[in-house]
Structure formats: C-alpha cells, structure tokens
Amino acid sequence: MPDPILQADLDHLWHGSLQHHGLAQQPPFRVEGADGCYIWDDSGRRYLDAMAGLWCVNIGYGRKAIADAVYAQMQRLTFYPLTQSHGPGAALAKRIADLLPEGLNRVFFSNSGSEAVETALKMARQAARRIHPGQNRYKIIARHRAYHGLTFGGLSAGGSHMRKQAFEPLVPGFLHVAPPDALRCNFCKRACTLMCAEEFDRVIRMEGPETVAAIIVEPAIGGGGVFPSPPGYLETLRRICDRHGVLLIFDEVITGFGRTGKLFGFEHSEAVPDLLIMAKGLTSGYLPLGATVATDPVFEAFLSDRDPQAKFTSLSTFGGHPAACAAARANLDILLGEGLSENAATVGAALANKLRSIRDPRIGEIRALGLLIGIELVNLGTIDPLPEPEVVAIQKKIRQANVIVGRNADTIAGFGNILTISPPLTLTLEQASEIASAIEGALA
Numbered sequence: 001m002p003d004p005i006l007q008a009d010l011d012h013l014w015h016g017s018l019q020h021h022g023l024a025q026q027p028p029f030r031v032e033g034a035d036g037c038y039i040w041d042d043s044g045r046r047y048l049d050a051m052a053g054l055w056c057v058n059i060g061y062g063r064k065a066i067a068d069a070v071y072a073q074m075q076r077l078t079f080y081p082l083t084q085s086h087g088p089g090a091a092l093a094k095r096i097a098d099l100l101p102e103g104l105n106r107v108f109f110s111n112s113g114s115e116a117v118e119t120a121l122k123m124a125r126q127a128a129r130r131i132h133p134g135q136n137r138y139k140i141i142a143r144h145r146a147y148h149g150l151t152f153g154g155l156s157a158g159g160s161h162m163r164k165q166a167f168e169p170l171v172p173g174f175l176h177v178a179p180p181d182a183l184r185c186n187f188c189k190r191a192c193t194l195m196c197a198e199e200f201d202r203v204i205r206m207e208g209p210e211t212v213a214a215i216i217v218e219p220a221i222g223g224g225g226v227f228p229s230p231p232g233y234l235e236t237l238r239r240i241c242d243r244h245g246v247l248l249i250f251d252e253v254i255t256g257f258g259r260t261g262k263l264f265g266f267e268h269s270e271a272v273p274d275l276l277i278m279a280k281g282l283t284s285g286y287l288p289l290g291a292t293v294a295t296d297p298v299f300e301a302f303l304s305d306r307d308p309q310a311k312f313t314s315l316s317t318f319g320g321h322p323a324a325c326a327a328a329r330a331n332l333d334i335l336l337g338e339g340l341s342e343n344a345a346t347v348g349a350a351l352a353n354k355l356r357s358i359r360d361p362r363i364g365e366i367r368a369l370g371l372l373i374g375i376e377l378v379n380l381g382t383i384d385p386l387p388e389p390e391v392v393a394i395q396k397k398i399r400q401a402n403v404i405v406g407r408n409a410d411t412i413a414g415f416g417n418i419l420t421i422s423p424p425l426t427l428t429l430e431q432a433s434e435i436a437s438a439i440e441g442a443l444a
C-alpha cells in the first residue's frame with residue numbers, strides 16, 4: 001500500500017523549480033514538523049535547517065505567540081480589504097514606519113516579496129513621471145545575479161538568465177549592470193574603487209537621465225549567490241540617484257528583519273532608499289505578507305485635488321490581511337524583544353570564522369553579512385566554478401550529516417557553485433558549530 005500523502009503529491013502537486021520526471025524514484029523531502037532551528041521529516045529524522053525554510057523563518061519555528069496573535073485576530077475580524085481600513089493594518093504600518101529612518105513613512109501591503117517588488121516598480125514608474133512632468137521616465141536599472149521575484153516585473157529586474165529565459169520576452173525597459181563580485185571583478189584589479197557602483201552613473205548618462213525611473217538593488221544579493229555591498233557602494237548609488245533625479249529602491253526581502261546583523265541591510269550604510277521592499281522576515285514566514293514603504297516625497301507625488309489619475313491605482317485583495325498583520329506584529333515583538341539582529345551579528349561572525357578556518361582549496365571565497373553566508377566553491381587553484389554535480393554532491397553530504405544548506409540553483413549557467421546559509425536568527429554558537437562541522441565533514 002503506497003503512502004497516501006506521497007501518492008497524492010505525485011499525482012497532483014506541481015512543485016516549483018523541480019523536475020517531475022522520475023520524481024517517484026526520488027520523492028521530494030517531506031517535512032512533518034519543526035521547532036526552533038530544527039525540522040524533521042516523515043521518518044522522524046531531524047535536521048538543522050540552515051536555510052530557515054527559504055531564507056525566512058527568522059524567529060525560528062513553532063512560536064506559539066504568533067499562533068495566539070493570529071487566533072485572537074481571526075476571532076475579531078477575519079478579513080477586510082485595505083482599499084478601506086482595519087486596525088491591524090494601520091497599527092502594523094505605524095510600527096514599520098517607527099522602525100525606519102525619518103521620511104520612510106508610507107506602507108503599501110501585499111502578499112509576497114514578488115508583489116512587494118512589483119508594487120515598488122509600478123510606484124517608481126508612476127512617481128518618476130509625476131515628479132518630472134513631461135519626461136517619460138520608465139527605465140529601471142538592476143544588476144546581473146540579482147533576484148527580485150517570480151512575477152514578470154520582478155523577473156525582468158532579476159539578473160539570472162536561467163530563471164527568465166523560458167518566459168521571455170519580459171517587460172521592456174530593464175537594464176542590468178555587473179554586481180559587486182570581488183572574486184571576478186572586471187573593474188578593479190587590486191583594491192576596490194567602487195567602479196561597479198559608478199557603472200550605474202555611466203548607464204544613466206548614456207541612456208539619458210530623463211528616461212530613467214529607478215535603480216533597484218538588494219543591499220546584499222541573496223539567492224543569486226550572496227554578494228554583500230562593499231563599503232561605500234550604497235552611498236555611491238544614493239549620490240548617483242540624487243544627481244540624476246532617479247529613485248533608489250532597496251529590495252530587502254531577504255536582508256530585512258535582522259538577517260544581516262542589523263534590522264535592515266541598508267543600515268550597514270549611510271544610504272536611505274526612496275522605496276523599501278520587505279516580505280519573508282516580516283512575518284518570519286508564519287503567514288504571507290509583503291510591504292513596500294515609500295518616503296514622504298514619493299507618496300506626495302501621488303496627491304492631487306485636480307487629477308483623478310494621480311492616485312496609485314493598484315489594489316490587492318489579500319494584501320495586508322488582518323491575520324498576517326497580527327502575525328507580523330507578534331513577530332516583531334519577538335525579533336526586537338530577543339535582540340535577534342544582534343544575535344545574527346555575533347553568531348554570524350563566529351560561523352563565518354569557523355568556515356574560514358576550514359582548509360579546503362575548493363573554497364574560493366566565503367562571503368558573509370550576519371547570518372547571510374555564501375560559500376563559493378571553485379576548481380583547485382582557479383576561480384572557475386566547481387562543476388554543479390560536485391557542488392550538489394557536497395550539499396547532499398551535508399544533508400546526510402543532518403544539516404540543510406541551500407545553493408544558488410537555476411541562476412547563471414555554470415555558476416550554481418555557491419552554497420548558501422541563512423538559518424533562523426536564534427541560532428546558537430553550538431548550532432553554528434554543528435553547521436560548520438557538517439560542511440567540513442562533507443568537504444573532507
């Protein structure tokens with residue numbers, strides 16, 4: 001008698017980014033339960049989840065306080081759209097604004113990172129045209145290796161051709177420059193001169209600033225392979241945007257809510273964006289929620305007592321669902337109350353040190369910011385990526401040691417060679433050692 005859940009899965013579920021041919025012989029990993037940093041599968045085997053689900057369970061699994069907050073909210077108001085108003089939405093918007101630098105004041109809710117990106121792109125195009133009357137500012141400049149979501153706008157901004165090519169043509173008006181990649185930098189030979197940041201300036205001037213609406217970047221590229229911004233990079237983008245009247249968008253879907261050792265990734269810099277995108281850690285994945293935060297000047301560009309088309313004509317049925325907003329507030333209580341950003345900074349630095357002490361010539365570079373870590377694997381004595389089958393075999397060996405790490409799969413052909421680590425921010429030093437030992441053992 002086949003397992004009925006497995007049978008239902010094989011017969012009816014369509015899994016994202018998974019080849020279904022032959023799936024019956026190698027069924028997907030089925031998770032039955034989770035607590036803290038650990039998950040267990042249907043056979044009861046326990047793993048340390050060093051990916052926090054999908055870079056999102058920042059407060060760890062199984063927090064009853066979130067379930068209680070959601071239950072209480074569901075008893076009061078199960079649903080109402082934010083085309084009008086409700087208490088949990090308004091309270092969460094204020095809570096988010098209070099956590100951000102002055103001026104980042106206006107919160108538009110959606111249901112996912114992709115929708116929050118889509119919202120920012122739409123806001124940027126409309127705002128840019130309203131701020132610069134008579135100019136058709138629509139171009140968005142993004143980076144290769146970035147990931148900005150699964151929707152057409154987000155995919156167009158994304159810089160990983162393997163995630164895009166099956167669905168092309170995408171949205172017109174998106175341009176890409178090189179990411180900060182010290183290992184393979186084509187700009188600077190010895191020390192970093194931030195020429196990759198200056199490239200945005202060159203592209204804006206060559207395209208004509210009056211055609212450019214915005215720059216969008218992750219303060220540290222996550223799913224594309226973990227590329228933190230070098231010192232001064234985000235400030236350079238801020239100056240370039242101000243020079244040309246271009247809006248600056250930070251996509252903090254992964255880097256937000258403590259992941260990098262600060263509440264937001266941009267706080268490692270002096271730069272403040274015009275639009276800020278968040279999701280994942282906003283609820284730590286307990287319920288779906290995304291948010292796009294705009295500064296006062298961006299919001300004010302949509303105000304008019306004369307033009308009925310001035311408003312932001314974009315609506316989401318479920319965006320800012322009362323239960324999701326209640327989950328987010330309870331999540332913030334835990335995240336801030338337990339000092340999880342600070343823990344991410346301390347334990348992340350310790351984990352990065354342990355990983356850097358592993359002597360293996362296939363480790364080309366370890367890039368880390370808080371508990372966002374990438375291990376780039378290369379062929380011996382080169383910077384050529386280690387072939388993917390070898391990287392996958394190492395990843396499987398790590399899993400055999402009961403630790404789950406990720407990989408930048410389906411990004412750039414031949415460059416799926418980066419192991420990723422993004423555990424719950426509650427990770428202890430002992431658990432960090434558990435991760436490092438599993439990786440060292442697998443490499444050996």
Ligand SMILES: Cc1ncc(COP(=O)(O)O)c(C=O)c1O
Pocket residue numbers: 112113114115117147148149150218222223251252253254279280
């Ligand atoms: C930086 C970034 N932006 C956007 C997204 C899309 O978020 P979602 O999967 O919630 O739609 C992701 C997802 O991983 C992301 O890493």
